[in-house]
Amino acid sequence: MEVQGRIKMIDETKTYGNNGFRKRELVVTTEEQYPQHILIEFVQDKCDLLNSFSAGQMVKVSINLRGREWVNPQGETKYFNSIQGWRVESLQPESNTANMPPVPPMEAFEPVDDFNDEDHDDLPF
Template structure:
């Protein structure tokens, strides 16, 4: 299940790390955004391992759009939930910030075909 949510970063928590029972190292970092609805909600997202890099260049107070998955698991009769972020984009007043396309240059125009029978159109 893949979902998206827009909001303002309220808090970026400190990274955590450890070693699983299987001996694998792991890292995680959580951050909280607040939605901009009539009744704003605060949502805490989790980033794991290589996804921690999504927070680079983003600071508290910035508007972002987060793509995430919801996951639930049962342990000893209780259910636990994760909101795992896998993509994050900064948002401007008009929407998600995208990189501008490269500037058009005259040398980008392909050369015209050669004149002659092989260059002529068949009609």
């Protein structure tokens, strides 16, 4: 399976237990009518796949859905899901305007008081 979107956050690699289990989390925000913030875990050697990425980049992440069962001390069975990433690819913007900052609304600019249509300018059109 795959998830596409913009990187919202990349956490640091964290190490757990005596065996040195490593985990790193990535949040990707999908670009659809109702954007979703998807938490994806990278474990062990896959943590290093995120080193060359940063927040704001468009990516395609290959994932596996994982599920597990756990019985608590009271004998109740609980189920947990996780999303594990195993590949990350950068998606090139469709045009050069994708990296440009947004233009402020017209109200953000002050009106011009001394505009004269007859002033000469050197524009070629």
